Amino acid sequence: MDYKNIIVEIGGGILQITINRPSKLNALNKETIAELHDAFADAKDDDEAKVVILTGSGEKAFVAGADISEFSDFSPEEGKQLAAEGQQKLFNYVANFPKPVIAAINGFALGGGLELAMAAHFRIASDNAKMGLPEVSLGVIPGYGGTQRLPQLVGKGRAMEMIMTAGMVDANQALQYHLVNHVTEQAELLDFAEKLAEKIMKNSPVAITSAIRAINANYEAGVNGYDIEIEEFGRCFGTEDFEEGTSAFLNKRKAEFPGK
Known part of the structure; x- marks a missing residue:
């Protein structure tokens, strides 16, 4: 399938999905969310795909957030629908995906980007990665599972602090918080993810x-x-x-x- 906003590649049992909107720092819009859902749905039925690696294009960002221009004028009901549809179509779909999903975080993972990474089964980060949920600085809260998954990973107190301050943590802080499993140099990020995938694929x-x-x-x-x-x-x-x-x-x- 041809995609506008993502790149899908497969080899050796590993399916790599790369969010490819570099001019927008790979920000998530409705079209990208729909394409990601389709790519995961195809991977679910593809016997060749054993493990999924999810990453962003370029060196600056995994996903720098949601595309705010799409919902800045939404009503409360439209906002509720936006969150419900996004969670069902992508974030919960990834979290419950029957094949392992590894998020390889290169650069910024903010807002919806961190929520997408948290939906993956586990995360590795490049040493220049920065992560956060800055939604309250826009007068809204995380709506794609962030208020639920962040406390599960880092604990209630740290999650409250991260969300209330709208601040970012760097890769080493994220490792200390158990938000990511590993930190590696950016040039080695995907190779490291592939090695983990290969270990996984030795098992049932x-x-x-x-x-x-x-x-x-x-x-x-x-x-x-x-x-x-x-x-x-x-x-x-x-x-x-x-x-x-x-x-x-x-x-x-x-x-x-x-x-x-």
């Missing part, structure tokens, strides 16, 4: 999907994550991946998972 994709569901369940209101873990654990026993994994272990050989 079916089991990884189950793990994503079980981990996410802990953050869903009214859902007992332990019950979901038990259910997914049992489900694994009926898969070809389990048969292959246990057989390989018992026979002291490398597993070749069929992904079924």
Whole structure:
């Protein structure tokens, strides 16, 4: 599929989605959100795509925020609809994606950009990265899951401070806050992400999907994550991946998972 605002490349089981609006510092507009959804939807059904790496083009920004010009004159009802549609179409879709999603944060990840990175399953950052949720400086709050995912990652107190001050943290602070898993030099960012993806791809994709569901369940209101873990654990026993994994272990050989 041809896209206007993103670049999609695949090789060796790794699908890289690059947000490509450098003149706007890769800011998210409605069109880009729709294209990202389509790219993820295609990746979901693509057997060749095992892991997704999400990044931004250029050296300045992952995503510098949402395109404010699109909603500066919205009514309260339109604002509510904007957040609901965006969360359903992209942010929650990424968070619950059945294949691993790694956000490779190069440069600024602000507002909707940080919310998108937080929706990924985990994050790595270049050493020049800066992250923040500056929405209150515009008279609004994060609307794409930021008030929920940031406290889950950094704790309530730090999240309150970051959101209330509208300030940014650098890559090393983000690492200390557990907002990102790793920090690397910018030139090495994508290579590092690919090495992590390669480690992931050595394991059972079916089991990884189950793990994503079980981990996410802990953050869903009214859902007992332990019950979901038990259910997914049992489900694994009926898969070809389990048969292959246990057989390989018992026979002291490398597993070749069929992904079924």
